[in-house]
Amino acid sequence: EAGVTQFPSHSVIEKGQTVTLRCDPISGHDNLYWYRRVMGKEIKFLLHFVKESKQDESGMPNNRFLAERTGGTYSTLKVQPAELEDSGVYFCASSRERNTEAFFGQGTRLTVV
Amino acid sequence: QKEVEQNSGPLSVPEGAIASLNCTYSDRGSQSFFWYRQYSGKSPELIMSIYSNGDKEDGRFTAQLNKASQYVSLLIRDSQPSDSATYLCAARGGKSGAGSYQLTFGKGTKLSVIP
Numbered sequence: 001e002a003g004v005t006q007f008p009s010h011s012v013i014e015k016g017q018t019v020t021l022r023c024d025p026i027s028g029h030d031n032l033y034w035y036r037r038v039m040g041k042e043i044k045f046l047l048h049f050v051k052e053s054k055q056d057e058s059g060m061p062n063n064r065f066l067a068e069r070t071g072g073t074y075s076t077l078k079v080q081p082a083e084l085e086d087s088g089v090y091f092c093a094s095s096r097e098r099n100t101e102a103f104f105g106q107g108t109r110l111t112v113v
Numbered sequence: 114q115k116e117v118e119q120n121s122g123p124l125s126v127p128e129g130a131i132a133s134l135n136c137t138y139s140d141r142g143s144q145s146f147f148w149y150r151q152y153s154g155k156s157p158e159l160i161m162s163i164y165s166n167g168d169k170e171d172g173r174f175t176a177q178l179n180k181a182s183q184y185v186s187l188l189i190r191d192s193q194p195s196d197s198a199t200y201l202c203a204a205r206g207g208k209s210g211a212g213s214y215q216l217t218f219g220k221g222t223k224l225s226v227i228p
Contacts, residue, residue: 031214042117043201098214103159104159106155
């Protein structure tokens with residue numbers, strides 16, 4: 001069974017540009033989460049999908065971030081326009097049920113210059 | 114105020130010894146606790162989950178939970194150099210409504226097992 005996959009693994013963009021990150025959860029996992037780790041800080045929650053619905057987006061930092069999960073399968077996280085403080089590693093995780101273990105992807109390292 | 118706290122380390126132990134990793138949490142309503150292992154540049158890998166007070170053993174790993182003290186620990190017996198990684202403690206639950214399913218992480222403890 002394939003794990004959580006994320007694309008790209010690395011992205012370097014200039015301030016003001018747009019970047020879209022993609023996450024493919026484990027097959028059959030209705031719950032999909034986005035997290036972010038900025039340098040020197042702990043991994044922090046961004047949002048939670050149940051199928052195609054946003055269950056909890058309390059961790060989204062501002063309206064420059066847009067997450068979608070059309071069809072309830074893969075998800076995208078778009079940052080537009082990117083700012084320097086958006087640099088970090090963006091992790092995606094999925095779980096079968098809301099209260100079961102979550103499995104993480106390898107992350108996308110985003111660098112905004 | 115940090116919600117999940119871990120000693121950042123590094124924690125160095127000799128090969129074959131017991132490594133003890135500790136974590137405290139501030140939200141008394143937290144229900145579930147997880148230990149993830151993360152090698153440099155890799156994804157966090159779930160190694161243990163614990164939901165009730167007491168000990169839970171899985172191979173060389175034992176997780177311990179004390180909800181009264183708001184304390185979680187992970188013991189690694191017969192430590193191996195391959196156990197060298199950053200160990201992340203995470204708590205879930207304790208917030209009402211939709212927020213109950215997000216994980217709150219500590220910064221992680223870096224473990225080095227010396228051959």
